[in-house]
Amino acid sequence: MPTLAKALVRRVAGTLQFPCRQCGSVLKYAPGTELLVCEHCGTENRIELRSGLIEEYDLKQALSQVVERRTKASTPSIHCNGCGAGFQFEAKNHAGECPFCGTPIVTGTDDIKPIQPKSLLPFQIDEATARQRFQRWINGLWFAPNAIKKYARSDSKLTGVYLPFWTFDSQTLSRYSGERGDVYYVQQEVQVMRNNRLVTETRQVPKIRWTPVNGQVSRFFDDVLVGASRSLPRTILDALQPWDLEALLPYDENYLSGFRSEYYQVELAEGFDLARQIMDNQIYRDICNDIGGDHQRIHQVNTHHSGSTFKHCLLPVWSAGFRYRDKSYRFVINGRTGKVQGERPYSFWKISFAVLATLLMIAAAYVYLDKSGALRNIQVQNFDIQPYHHQ
Template identity: 75%
Template sequence: MLKTKTSSRQAPGRFPCAQCGAVLKYAPGTTLLVCDYCGFENRIECHAGVIEEYDLQKALRQLSEPRTEAPKAQIHCNECGAGFQFEANIHAGECPFCGSPIVTTTTQSKPIQPKSLLPFRIKESEARQRFQRWIDGLWFAPNAVKKYARSESKLTGVYLPYWTFDSNTETDYTGERGDIYYVDEPVQITRNNRVVTEIRRVPKIHWTPVSGRVSRFFDDVLVGASNSLPRKILDALQPWDMEQLIPYDENYLSGFRSEFYQVDLDEGFDHAKQVMGSVIYRDIAYDIGGDHQRIHQIRTRHSATTYKHCLLPVWSAAFRYRNKSYRFVINGRTGEVQGERPYSWWKIGFAVLAALLLAAGAYYYLESTGALQHRQSGTYYSAPYYNGNRY
């Protein structure tokens, strides 16, 4: 999977129509390349095959070896004859002179090539509808932003690079288990302008030292390998139907942009370990049991760790509001929308004021009806509480 080339000129993939010879574009949700000129549907030949996992440690050793960096390739468009270069992180897009779809290999710029992908399922028209419903549902957004977003947003279909990691983990831990018990204690309170003493049940926690080991196998921990969007947006696009991955086929990229990975393999695994670590922490808390847990030390070992490099589809766009750009993306498989948005502070302030007025009104009503005094005259017991899910 790791390759090196030094050629400085690339012949891009070409997708001619079998009927008229015009350049084709992939039709989302199908296995077809549809001709914009004659309408002929050119079927993409399906290549069945197992999506292979690659040994992480072996790849990291190979990546640590010196390699010659090739100069950025000059792309030659077969349709108009123009020569040009894509942006630094792009390997599929359109010719800037004639608009023809261009797909180049990633071999020259990156030592690891994508071996699988999820094709677009959501069409641009449906993606736009999903975005409009999302922007309409932003309660605290300025009213004008919805008009700006609708009029200025142009959707671009992009295949984003991702890493996936599988790993067996074993984790040793030390900590403490907290169990709640109750004692009766005298408490002085003021009732009807008099200081009285009541016996109340008060919760206490008994801590016991513990240690142990938990094991878990992680499958397809997904890490975005693009720096074009904030990680919180990339992560929020999940879940992806990774079981539907197909072998990499550049036909599915025709008419879309596609990015090189910008997060290297080792950096991607570091982030994956953080994701795994949060799950392992929950496993430890569950293993300790009790009502509370304190975790003092964690030592995790990874074994049989493998990775995949794949491309996943998103519709991406941005809109400007008051001289600031806000980005959003739509999962090209599920239609899930995530993005940045402006806030209307006067709307937020009005909502806070309304909540305070409502709370004050409820308090006045309870006091005027004597409900608060009736509540104070009752016997009080501390309610037990459970914190087993505290991480």
């Protein structure tokens, strides 16, 4: 049975280590549970759930109070209580394992970053499930080199990482000027072939009437998510959505034991700039709907943000990478849903064979239609309905 008391956390020189209450060995968080599990004796140590609401913080106040500091040139020195070794994490990480004995260690972020994570989503799927999702995804890639499929069948380890994210809330009011386009039809004479004769017909031709417009739209944006890591391309980070942010828990180092965790590398001000770009895309759609008509032109937009707030949270991913033809490719799996995103190479030969096969099919179809006489019938029909516009 799991130990009901909170798992013991040992604090050494500013770091957190997680020994088992039963034997003192290594504890690691078990995805999808509220347990830290001992790798040595199998004892389950229950994580005591922290109470409290997930707070939003005033953005304007934070930007005025926080002096954005550059990451220190040297990261804090870490002492492992398991083997006594001294070492340093990668500059971007604040949680991981001792490189000498594998003891999970979490460091504080206070001395490195002025804003601390206040919430997180724990891992929901374990490494075995993540690997199954990864293999299913990579085996379904079209035109992938055979080396990729071989990699999917290998036993290469996936790495569990908590990535930093910002979320932003903001009330917006946008005033705009533009034009509304309404379609109308006019009659126009055109010349066409009918029964091998050139005749004149009257047709309805669409035109657009543009009318100047001015107006305003408002929208409240809730939890606009922006990745604060530079370890992965933003397209991959964005494609991992959706995240069940309603399930965020108060920040607890116990969930980080056995996993890596990164500091934010995208500062708060830059994160809000990226969030505003996401908001602007939705505001543009709102303005088009407000203008109405069949077509819209937007000349100018002035958006005012008020009551803007933010959260800094950690979200879980399983990551993998490999090299192919001297280039690195990265894959990540959403640690909650199992959704896979990543970079992939293409096989030149597979694409070439596919193009060649398509061309051969088109050529075979052409020969068949030509011999059957169907091609001549199609050409005659197209000639009969081909319009000639009056100059």
